[in-house]
Structures are given as C-alpha cells and as structure tokens.
Amino acid sequence: MKSAVYFNRDLSWLSFNERVLMEAAKPNLPILERIRFLSIYSSNLDEFYRVRMPVMMWDYEAAKMKIDQQQQRYGEIIGAQILPELEAQKIYWLYNKPIPSMISEAVTALFFNEVLTYIHSECIADGLLDFFAENNRLYQVVILRNHAGEERMELISIPSEDLLRLYAIPVNGAQYIVFLEDIIKYNLAYLFPNDQIQGAYNLKITRNAALKIGQDDAEDITLALEKQLEVRDYGFATRVLFEPGIPLRNLYYVIYALKLQKAALVQGGTYHNLKDLSAFPLDEKVFGYPKWPAVTGVKIAENESLFDHILRKDLLLNVPYQNYDAVLRFFNEASNDIHVTEIYVTLYRVARNSRIVNALMTAAKNGKKVLVLVELKARFDEANNIKWAKQMKSAGVKIIYSSIDLKVHAKVALVKRSINGENQYLGLLATGNLNESTAKFYTDHILLTAHQPMLQELESLFSFLSRKDKSPAAEEPIDFKHLLVAQFNLHDTFLNLIQREIEHAKQGLEASITIKLNNLEEQVLINKLYEASGAGVKIQLIIRGICCLVPGKQGLSENIHVRRIVDRFLEHGRIFIFANNGQQEIYLGSADWMNRNIYSRIEVCFPLYDLDLKRLIEEIITLQLQDNVQAVNITDQLQNEEINGSPAIRSQEAIYHLLQSFNKE
Known part of the structure; x- marks a missing residue:
C-alpha cells in the first residue's frame, strides 16, 4: 500500500x-x-x-x-x-x-x-x-x-x-x-x-x-x-x-x-x-468537577476471603468508577495467606508510595517466594522504579529486569498456593499499571480470576521472563491457548481473528469488530482492517491518541468508523471484541497496536469467559459508541469532528451510573 x-x-x-x-x-x-x-x-x-x-x-x-x-x-x-x-x-x-x-x-x-x-x-x-x-x-x-x-x-x-x-x-x-x-x-x-x-x-x-x-x-x-x-x-x-x-x-x-x-x-x-x-x-469543590465517589467494586461476605470469592467467580474491576480496594486486598491476602507459596508480578509504573510494593515486601519477609519483574525503562518513571527495586531486593524479593531491547509492558500478577499438596493459582490481569495513584483517573479494567489453564500459561510466561536470555527463539515457544502474548502469538492471533470475521462476512454471517486502543500505528494490522472493511465487516474503533488508520475513505475503509473520547478521566483500557457469528469473543489487555508494542515489548491480552462480565464490557463499549457529548469522530482528513445528537449521552457519566447499578445487583 x-x-x-x-x-x-x-x-x-x-x-x-x-x-x-x-x-x-x-x-x-x-x-x-x-x-x-x-x-x-x-x-x-x-x-x-x-x-x-x-x-x-x-x-x-x-x-x-x-x-x-x-x-x-x-x-x-x-x-x-x-x-x-x-x-x-x-x-x-x-x-x-x-x-x-x-x-x-x-x-x-x-x-x-x-x-x-x-x-x-x-x-x-x-x-x-x-x-x-x-x-x-x-x-x-x-x-x-x-x-x-x-x-x-x-x-x-x-x-x-x-x-x-x-x-x-x-x-x-x-x-x-x-x-x-x-x-x-x-x-x-x-x-x-x-x-x-x-x-x-x-x-x-x-x-x-x-x-x-x-x-x-x-x-x-x-x-x-x-x-x-x-x-x-x-x-x-x-x-x-x-x-x-x-x-x-x-x-x-x-x-x-x-x-x-x-x-x-x-x-x-x-x-x-x-x-x-x-x-x-x-x-476544587467550587470550581471543579462535581465528585463521583468510586463505588465498591467487589462485595465480599464477612466470613470469606477475596480469594474464596475469586475461586467461585471471576471478578472485573473497572477503575476509577469502582475503587481499587480489591487489588490492594489481593496482594495483602497473598502476603499473609498461609497457603500461598509463590507470588509473581510485573511492575511498569509504580506509585510513589506503593502499598502494592509494600505488600510484596511483607510477603517476602513472611517467607514466601516473591519474584517481581521491574521494567526500569518506563519513560520518566525510571528513577522511581529503581528506588523501589532496590527496596524490594533488600526485603528479600527476587528482582529481575527485562532485556535491553525488550520492554515488559504486561500488567499481570500470579499467586501460587499449595492446598493438600495440589497447586492452585489465582491471577490478576489488567489493562493498566498496578498503580493505586493512576487508578484514580485512568479508566482501566482488572480481571481477578482462578481460571487454572490460563494461569498455568501465565506461570510459563513468568518462567520465560525469569531467564537471562529473554529471546522467544531461545528455546521451544510456549503454547499459549488462552493468553495472547506479544513476541509469541499476539500478532498472529489478532490477524486470524480479523480473518475469521472476513470469512463470516463473505458467507453473509454476522461479522463485526469493535476495538478500543490508546494508539493504532502498526501497518500489518491496519492493512488487515482495511481488508476486512472491503469484505463488508463493520468496524468500530475508539482510539484516544495516535491513529494512523484513515477511516471512511472510499475504496479503502468505508466500513471503518473511528471516534476519540476525552473527558474527566483518561481513557486507557484496551478492549477487542469480535462478533464471531454470534459467538462473541472479547479480549482485554495491555497492548496497543503500535510497532513498539507488537515487535519490541512483552504484552499480555486475555479473554473474558464469564458471561456476566462480557455483557458488562459490551454495555460499557455501547455507551462509548453512543457518546455525543465528549466523543468526536476522526475524519478522513484527520479532523476532530464534533457529534451532535439527542438525547445527550456522556459515556463516562453513563458508565459511572451503570456500575453503580451493577454493584447493587
């Protein structure tokens, strides 16, 4: 092209x-x-x-x-x-x-x-x-x-x-x-x-x-x-x-x-x-936004632990609309649970006064094996990450770093328990950093799950990250069936998912793609979206920042619509929805479609399997696609085109009220 x-x-x-x-x-x-x-x-x-x-x-x-x-x-x-x-x-x-x-x-x-x-x-x-x-x-x-x-x-x-x-x-x-x-x-x-x-x-x-x-x-x-x-x-x-x-x-x-x-x-x-x-x-009380107090993301009975809750059902936190307490509790329970033997975490941008890091240091002092990959090359956060890495190392946490040419941008954590001699896994997979400060104004999604096959794959990823040679070609590749991991299967899987929508469209079956990203640059994936548009696949994109794809262009992208949302919270979560002829697949994750994310970082995207959580993400995305207050269309001339409509729908406000009602159910 x-x-x-x-x-x-x-x-x-x-x-x-x-x-x-x-x-x-x-x-x-x-x-x-x-x-x-x-x-x-x-x-x-x-x-x-x-x-x-x-x-x-x-x-x-x-x-x-x-x-x-x-x-x-x-x-x-x-x-x-x-x-x-x-x-x-x-x-x-x-x-x-x-x-x-x-x-x-x-x-x-x-x-x-x-x-x-x-x-x-x-x-x-x-x-x-x-x-x-x-x-x-x-x-x-x-x-x-x-x-x-x-x-x-x-x-x-x-x-x-x-x-x-x-x-x-x-x-x-x-x-x-x-x-x-x-x-x-x-x-x-x-x-x-x-x-x-x-x-x-x-x-x-x-x-x-x-x-x-x-x-x-x-x-x-x-x-x-x-x-x-x-x-x-x-x-x-x-x-x-x-x-x-x-x-x-x-x-x-x-x-x-x-x-x-x-x-x-x-x-x-x-x-x-x-x-x-x-x-x-x-x-601020007089001249700023009216307050939207974060709602409780997870209701836990007095006689049960968060881990018990996760073992029973997947949880999805949607910050900052919902509070961050469950994430902090996840690490606090892990540091003190007598059954927990090992904790693995990736840290990209750490809060200045990180309670998560303090929980990890407590876990190490409590005799648990704690391994943390700290990405020192997180731009403008290098000094803060170095500070925390040194403190964790002093507390007995095993610190590993990414290689010079490969950033680790994944936002994941794994807890390994031993119950009657059997291994049991609990995991955290997120679209944003494990950072309680940015969680107050970045919109992100955090999955807490006990899906054992997915978490066994996460353990394999941490094993790979622990190696001195972090080249995926250094040994036999990991067979990821649930997780999408950059450097392994992420790029090819997304291309295959788009291709499946193309085949469905050609057969007259239900075919659509909805993707929310911070940035879209990588040309192989853009070309595949152009191909899907030409085959009749309806494509809706929500791109906050860089968008190198030209939408709505005759003969190229007639079926692609791109919008951008800027409001009181910074849109940050990455969401991928494929219609799959009515058998919808939804992935969340850390990966933008930028050259750096695809080719020189470790990123993790993960599926949503819980039907209630899939419906919730659908509702959130639907509200963002209906936004006619804070959203603009990106035109084929790279203009921010304001949207007029009635009734007025401001998606962030509507999502806040949605999650208030979701919490009451």
Whole structure:
C-alpha cells in the first residue's frame, strides 16, 4: 500500500492534543477543569518536543504549522474565555496584565519574604562558558543599561521548582492571581539598582529526553540507567521558546551564549511551562468537577476471603468508577495467606508510595517466594522504579529486569498456593499499571480470576521472563491457548481473528469488530482492517491518541468508523471484541497496536469467559459508541469532528451510573 493510506503518527498525535485543547474551550465545563486541560495540553506538547522532535525529520514544518495554529488558539481561549469568566467571579488572573496598585505591597512582600532567597542570575557575556541552561527550566532575560549607556543582559533562573508558580492574593472580596515571574519582574529594580531596565523576557529551553542504553550495559542495567538519568536533562536542545517582543539582536546573542544554535526557535506567549496550571489556586469543590465517589467494586461476605470469592467467580474491576480496594486486598491476602507459596508480578509504573510494593515486601519477609519483574525503562518513571527495586531486593524479593531491547509492558500478577499438596493459582490481569495513584483517573479494567489453564500459561510466561536470555527463539515457544502474548502469538492471533470475521462476512454471517486502543500505528494490522472493511465487516474503533488508520475513505475503509473520547478521566483500557457469528469473543489487555508494542515489548491480552462480565464490557463499549457529548469522530482528513445528537449521552457519566447499578445487583 502507498503511504497516503496512513496518517502520519506525529500529526495524528498533534490532532489528539488539539482534542484536549477543545475541552478547554467548552463553556459548560467547570472553569478549573478548563484550566487543567490547558495544563494537560502544555504538558503533552513539552513531551512531544522532548521525545518526538529529536527523531522527527520527516516534515518538521508541517508539525510546526499545526503547533503554531494550536498555540494561537490556546492564547485565544485564555484571553477571550477564561479571563472574562474568572473576572465575572471577582477572580483576576494577571495574565499579560500589569500588577495593580492595590496588590503592589503584597507582591513586594512576597518577593522579599519568599522569592528573593531563591534568585540567581548570570551575566550573559563571553559565551557563558560555565553556565548550562537546564531542561524545561524557566528563565528571564533582563536587558539592562548602565549610566554610561552600555548594555548588558542578565539571565535569571525562575525558581518555579522550589516555589509556587501562581500566587493568590485576596483583596476586598476579590482574588488576584499572579505569576512567579511577574513577581520577580515587578521587583527587578531592587536586583539591579544601578541600571536602567530596558526589558525583561521569559525564555525556556527543551532538551532531548532519550536515554541511551546499549548491550554493553546489560550486566548492570540499574547502574547504567542511573548514570543516564543523571545526564538526561543535559541532552541537546530541541526548542527555545521565547516571549514575543524581545529584540532579535538580544535573542540571538542569548542563543549564541547558551550554545543553542541547533534548537528550533519557537515564539510562544509571555508565559511558558503552563503545565503548572494543574495547580491553579482555585477551590476544587467550587470550581471543579462535581465528585463521583468510586463505588465498591467487589462485595465480599464477612466470613470469606477475596480469594474464596475469586475461586467461585471471576471478578472485573473497572477503575476509577469502582475503587481499587480489591487489588490492594489481593496482594495483602497473598502476603499473609498461609497457603500461598509463590507470588509473581510485573511492575511498569509504580506509585510513589506503593502499598502494592509494600505488600510484596511483607510477603517476602513472611517467607514466601516473591519474584517481581521491574521494567526500569518506563519513560520518566525510571528513577522511581529503581528506588523501589532496590527496596524490594533488600526485603528479600527476587528482582529481575527485562532485556535491553525488550520492554515488559504486561500488567499481570500470579499467586501460587499449595492446598493438600495440589497447586492452585489465582491471577490478576489488567489493562493498566498496578498503580493505586493512576487508578484514580485512568479508566482501566482488572480481571481477578482462578481460571487454572490460563494461569498455568501465565506461570510459563513468568518462567520465560525469569531467564537471562529473554529471546522467544531461545528455546521451544510456549503454547499459549488462552493468553495472547506479544513476541509469541499476539500478532498472529489478532490477524486470524480479523480473518475469521472476513470469512463470516463473505458467507453473509454476522461479522463485526469493535476495538478500543490508546494508539493504532502498526501497518500489518491496519492493512488487515482495511481488508476486512472491503469484505463488508463493520468496524468500530475508539482510539484516544495516535491513529494512523484513515477511516471512511472510499475504496479503502468505508466500513471503518473511528471516534476519540476525552473527558474527566483518561481513557486507557484496551478492549477487542469480535462478533464471531454470534459467538462473541472479547479480549482485554495491555497492548496497543503500535510497532513498539507488537515487535519490541512483552504484552499480555486475555479473554473474558464469564458471561456476566462480557455483557458488562459490551454495555460499557455501547455507551462509548453512543457518546455525543465528549466523543468526536476522526475524519478522513484527520479532523476532530464534533457529534451532535439527542438525547445527550456522556459515556463516562453513563458508565459511572451503570456500575453503580451493577454493584447493587
């Protein structure tokens, strides 16, 4: 196929970030949540520059044009919508506005009482050979002129990592919100009393965040990663974001002095690092979303254990609508159950204060064999994972790591019990990380099961992961009949499942495919979906982020419909539904259809066999396919097309109410 039949992955990702920006523009959304979506957009764009820009040589100008359009829209949302709405409630966010006299005394007091001790400046002269501009750090370029008329520049480091970025100052029933850098700018005369201040302009440098771990590091990947993390923020600069109005001669001198000539020059707004808007100083109870208290996911009788419950019937937790208690209880029971002999877990992104990890350490201290595969190469979570790996190892947990070239992205756990000399297995298989923090705002699905044949396959997978050589070709492949495991049978099985729908469609039988993913890129699977569309298979896709498949294109994908949902929770679960002529098969799992997931990771997808749980997932997906409030259609031109319909259906709210009623049954 020609490349024209695929969307570019980076432009598709920018389309997703545009969808985030659309939330910030919704007047019916609580004002604090709109500001938070501005924060998410900014954070996403920072990561794009850190991770994708260094490798994106295909068409930088196309991406830059898209980003410029979005940045202009970003400014319009703040200026024309957010600021007036805040002011109507006597909240004055001083965004591109001078500090008024009624708060000048308070601003000066903040500067002297809280800010001044953190202020450091460097004179920009002679190339600044001994100064390094840090990654994503905010700076202020101050242009000064002395009494002799000589010009010089000072570079002030804005201490936003040590202090609040936004300060709320109450005055006479109103509230003024001031940026930290404006507090500094207001008091520059104190810092430079012998100079005339010609101007002060904000600046930010973004650097490449890639870590370079090679085969030579395989013997001690922990040490190699720690060394790389020490220098991560010292990578080459990919972007210099500068405030409009700075004279070009001054800007270029700063670029030269800081050795940033190879970075992309990007004119932004006055303020940078607007991901800090996530901590905007407004009362969440008044200005945020109404609360949706998580419902109890599992009701357990007082005289039984969670393990007893799982042995009787599979359980499916749907977070964050349902609480995470059963997952925590699963590990707590495993650590103390007298019948448990062995516990196996994969950890990808670990919570900062992980109760799961503490339960695993308790299990090891209680004499149980505990084996944990910690994926150290989880981007931006490497340091936290290293910390926990060391603590677990000290507690007696056996720690293993994935190989250099093979990430373990599966989210699984296995508990092995010995009952009267017989082995009994209980397992946890999930679409998201074993992380009690992200479980509060990521939508994921967690299966707790005692399906023995499936869990015996999981034991075989852990045996494979425990080997020093983690190449699937190193020995006879595992015969997975229930689990779909990347590097083994996942890719081929999905191709075969699509092919079966094609055959059914050709025979006039019931044939359809519904898939929910975070990202869709891998071209072999995309081509197979195109083939299925051509055969008449109805295909519904829910893709949150990157989507390289072009939907609804004549002669290619007429029968494929793609939608994207962005709401208060981050859509994260992966779901695969195949009609199979009325004998529906449903899989959940960790695997997106990206090249990295298919070809360079260990992923696990797992079937749902319980009829009640299959019906529940069907209902959840049906609500998402009916969403006409938070969902958009992705068009064949890569546009986010809003959906209008009546009655209004907001899927996340409807799912929350569905699970409330499901819990009462």
